[in-house]
Amino acid sequence: STNNESVTNIRMSELQKRIWEVKAVKEEYQKLSTNIFPDLKVAMLHGKMPAKSHTAFRRVRRNAQALGGKSKEEVMKDFRDGKIDILVSTSVVEVGVDIPNASVMMIEGAERFGLAQLHQFRGRVGRGAEQSYCFLFPTEDGAASRRLRAVRDAKSGFELAEKDLEIRGPGNMFGVEQSGFSQHALKGIMDAELVRAVRREAIELLRADPGLRNNSTLAQRIKEMESEVHWE
Secondary structure, eight states, X not given: OOOHHHHTTOEEEEEOXXXXXXXXXXXXXXXXXXXXXXXXOEEEXXXXXXXXXXXXXXXXXXXXXXXXXXXXXXXXXXXXXXXXXXXXXXXXXXXXXXXXXXXXXXXXXXXXXXXXXXXXXXXXXXXXXXXXXXXXXXXXXXXXXXXXXXXXXXXXXXXXXXXXXXXXXXXXXXXXXXXXXXXSGGGGGGOHHHHHHHHHHHHHHXXXXXTOTTOHHHHHHHHHHHHHOOOO
């Protein structure tokens, strides 16, 4: 079990991903600050807080309960300056957060996030000299375990994107389906090595025959696709 001594000098972020995100964060903040870590400086961050401290936000700030009505900008500054030990937050910390001394992140309900989001979250810690840790906690045993193992094992964003494609399937590139396994040739894009090999072949072909004069069938098919598909 974690005690006060083991976290006193560690900055922590905890994410809550539920339908009632703000309510969950407030409840967790109260529990941690009152019952578990009463001697540490605990704060919370969520999307209903004003973004910046500004005159226009005075009424909103008077109604805010977090840290005496501080804005998100003020809370993050306090966290960056070491005035906060544990930050309980919704997914607003996904991007744009640079806290070098943040070394531990705990993500509750991790299976509710996409792999790209989890990768972004993980990147919020480990920016300083301290050894960093990111703990993923699913709400149920075995929930989306394959996806969470992919996050654990991936060494880069590209590797994780490959695994995501493998797990979810490519969907319909020119239609509305965003996941699933196509019965057409596009299923081949799940094989990253095959994609690289095809790319190499295409480059060599265009070097040898830039205008595709010796490959009229291919040239015709490309022309047909240009009229069928909006590439933008």
